Amino acid sequence: MTTSAELIEMSERRSAHNYHPLPVVIHEAHGAWVTDVEGKRYLDCLSGYSSLNFGHGHPKIIEAARNQLDNLTLTSRAFYHDQFAQFCAGLGDLTGKDLVLPMNTGAEAVETAIKVARKWGYEVKGVEPDQANIIVMEGNFHGRTTTIVSFSTDPEAHDNFGPYTPGFRLVPYGSTEAIRRAVDPNTVAVLVEPIQGEAGVLVPPDGYLSEIRELCSAQGILMIADEVQSGLGRTGQTFACDYEGVVPDIYVLGKALGGGVVPVSAIAANRDVLGIIQPGQHGSTFGGNPLACAVGIAVIELLNTGEFQARAAKLGEVLHARLRELIGKGVVEVRGRGLWAGVDIDPELATGREVSKALMARSVLAKDTHGSTIRLAPPIVVSEEDLVWAVNQLADALYELDTA
Template sequence: MNSLFAGQAGTTQDEILLESHYSAHNYAPLPVVISSAEGCWVTDVDGRRYLDCLAGYSALSFGHRHPALIAAAREQLDKVTLTSRAFHSDQLGPFSRDLAALAGMEVVLPMNTGAEAVETGVKLARRWGYRVKGIEPGKATIIVAANNFHGRTTTIIGFSTDPTTQDGFGPFTPGFRAVPFGDLDALTAAIDETTAAVLIEPIQGEAGVVVPPSGYLAGVRAACTRENVLFIADEVQSGLGRTGATFACELEDVHPDVYLLGKALGGGIVPVSAVVSTWPIMEVFDPGSHGSTFGGNPLACAVGHAVVKLLETGEYQRHAATLGRTWLDQLQGLIGGAVTGVRARGLWAGIDLDPTIISGRAACERLAERGVLAKETHESTLRLGPPLTITADELTWATDQLRAVLS
């Protein structure tokens, strides 16, 4: 054991022990130690292969080590990786131009993580509320949805309705009002003269891939337009092809005022996030009002630009939509017994389990034993989101393993 702790590679149990000894216990990972990966598959330190049906919570939407993304990163590594925003780089402009075009917007503010994008969106909404809408200084409010998940910073968890994210971390930032997700009447009633924005996930990922009622997003858009309120769509998880469309909002032909993007934008290589909007909104930021040392760095922009190029053809969106329809039929066939409900859009699904029969954790452990990696959320829901590069045969095989575990 002393040699292991000195740095020599070990077995799965050795590596888990080493990590447990030196890494903070803020996660409870499945007992799988991944050492290499390619496409939709990963290999552990003992040489066993697994089909990755979590895909880094959508951060690996294009699979592990996608050739085009690896090539873009390698090329940029030989040039320059970081300048800080004190200087210009030759990668930020092309990346911003093409991402804005992909989103049907005009301007991009690059950050690093999804939580940073959300925090930036909060600052953007408040400053827009004061400078453009004319809200009384210090009084701006933002409407959010119950059971949301937007990140882990203290501001963001302050408007979460999940007590496990808040326990022991208060006091929290005021100025947020939570209403039931999917309840348009409640959202409309919450809007008043202090409301700067509505911030929602078009599909709630951490809540269990919860899809709102038909017409809800269109209703949110209409209410925001009518009341002069910004509609901010957090598509950190749902965006960039995951649901069978470039953005989940497009499933209802809805265009928000602001997109918050992340995860898949970094191609599973580097953290890349962005706030994407129009100039009349984004121009409330001026030099010194917001920033990030690493946000918009050349390496991140090179990888993010390569991701945008992959999405411009629509190939991945069509693939997710086509496979997703077949997959939903397969998953609905599981309902009964341990499975109490199924929701899916594209290659993103939530499967509710009867906890008296099997817990989410136990289901994931048994899936791992059969070579499929997934992760539970809220103890009794399985969340599945394989890479958009998965084949029909691979997806069917994974569903077969799921059926075997749950039956």
């Protein structure tokens, strides 16, 4: 058997170093638990950055994928296929929108929303050619394409990838007044994460999303909500926007939409917005493919029960209550909503990566971000006992680091 050390060495030698993984090599997974090549089990508290909201190998999702594999996997959008209509109708009903445009990855969905907003601005709002601007937030993470990193404030994502795409106005996250000051006659959209995930699971002030919605409606601007990480049950609601009763003009969705099986993303909007896209103006060979749609249909059916949203809300209360007990014991601050938490570690005690490695030694997988922050986002199928056990491992790891 090839060992973890050998596989890690080969990976480091033969792959580009665009990630810095923890030194674990996963071989199989079920529910909230994964097993490495040596047979050691770990509780997955990252969930593929919320791609695995329903856990590893959810039976309904796997069954849908397996059945579709026996029938049809790809046609391209040159033809209709028998899974497409149900997927679009189901996702449209889930979001309350008329139309759906399927893609593959979250970054593709964000790029699609940007293109739609600009085209809408020129053809509906009447903005002069090539003058459209979109207001975006400091600390954002919407993907890693050239256009998206053009308005990133993260040096690792942004620097040395220019020349950059113009047409974006950066404002501080959480300030509606800053958005208001940035609006001009050429503004076509506000692009916002209801919770900023990569920035450390930052939850904006109460009323922030409602105020953006009111401002956009008053100014004739599209509100685009990037719910790639925050959507589809993670926060205890179907969408994080639901906490303020806000419905954006465009939903951007991905990650959990593929059920942890295949990449699936989409934007959803009403006909007066998304109807401006005509044949040949945007597309994807694999976007909306039969396998992706079959998996997406299963995901939508799971969400329609409301079971996962309720479970994330209930377990989220347990998670955050237990994490708050660690403030002053190696933890400086805890943020988040539902089964999603950003935990700021005292930088004098350890870095986020050091804590993540200490957790890995205790059979818990989590990931650091921005130096001293770790993110916890276990699959929604995690048991309450396992969830409490994971936080106890964090408490013990912090104690050991403090007394070492």
